[in-house]
Amino acid sequence: MRIGELAQVTGASPRALRNYEREGLIASERSANGYRHYDARAAVRVRNILHLLAAGLTLADVHCFTSCLDGDMTTAPPSPEGLRIARERLAVIDARIAAQTAARNRLARALESVPAGPA
Numbered sequence: 001m002r003i004g005e006l007a008q009v010t011g012a013s014p015r016a017l018r019n020y021e022r023e024g025l026i027a028s029e030r031s032a033n034g035y036r037h038y039d040a041r042a043a044v045r046v047r048n049i050l051h052l053l054a055a056g057l058t059l060a061d062v063h064c065f066t067s068c069l070d071g072d073m074t075t076a077p078p079s080p081e082g083l084r085i086a087r088e089r090l091a092v093i094d095a096r097i098a099a100q101t102a103a104r105n106r107l108a109r110a111l112e113s114v115p116a117g118p119a
Helices: 003-010 014-022 041-054 059-068 080-112
Strands: none
Touching: 003 014, 003 041, 014 041, 041 059, 059 080
């Protein structure tokens, strides 16, 4: 299938697919006219990449899962390495949320001391 078809069946943009290919997460064959052609397995890999990204992992994190991108990641039990990566990413997200919450609270306190006026 060509890149537009792969984008349509997976919901990933062609730009994202080209990025995944540059990153070595998916592969294509080039036709004489330069068009990318992907086999049917690419759709499974892309869906799994999207699943991992939607869970909060980064593309760098996804590289650690390349050995299992061709299977059903949504039902497979996580590996110890996968759990370690997920826990590390969760800690990063929690730290970011705490920092943003603190910034929000500081701003809210600052605005409490300002008299109400026109918006």
